[in-house]
Amino acid sequence: MVVKSARLPAARPAAKVAAAEVPNDCEVTVYCPGCTAFETVWFLNGHLMETQKFTQVGELLFHDCGTGRPCRLYRPL
Numbered sequence: 001m002v003v004k005s006a007r008l009p010a011a012r013p014a015a016k017v018a019a020a021e022v023p024n025d026c027e028v029t030v031y032c033p034g035c036t037a038f039e040t041v042w043f044l045n046g047h048l049m050e051t052q053k054f055t056q057v058g059e060l061l062f063h064d065c066g067t068g069r070p071c072r073l074y075r076p077l
């Protein structure tokens with residue numbers, strides 16, 4: 001019997017998105033250009049779920065490391 005090897009899904013590119021473009025309920029990877037932190041956050045009903053480290057300002061997300069640069073959001077395609 002031949003066992004078909006399970007294929008792992010290939011790493012897919014992630015789309016850079018603005019918070020305003022995030023679907024209502026979505027898991028998003030956030031990259032902070034200030035301190036290069038990488039975190040996963042969740043959006044519920046289009047708003048960032050409460051987190052101690054990130055603050056949503058309009059369509060931008062800011063990390064609490066003190067950088068004035070907005071985080072980049074990445075969402076799996």
Ligand SMILES: [Zn+2]
Nearest residue numbers: 032035063065
């Ligand atoms: Zn940061």
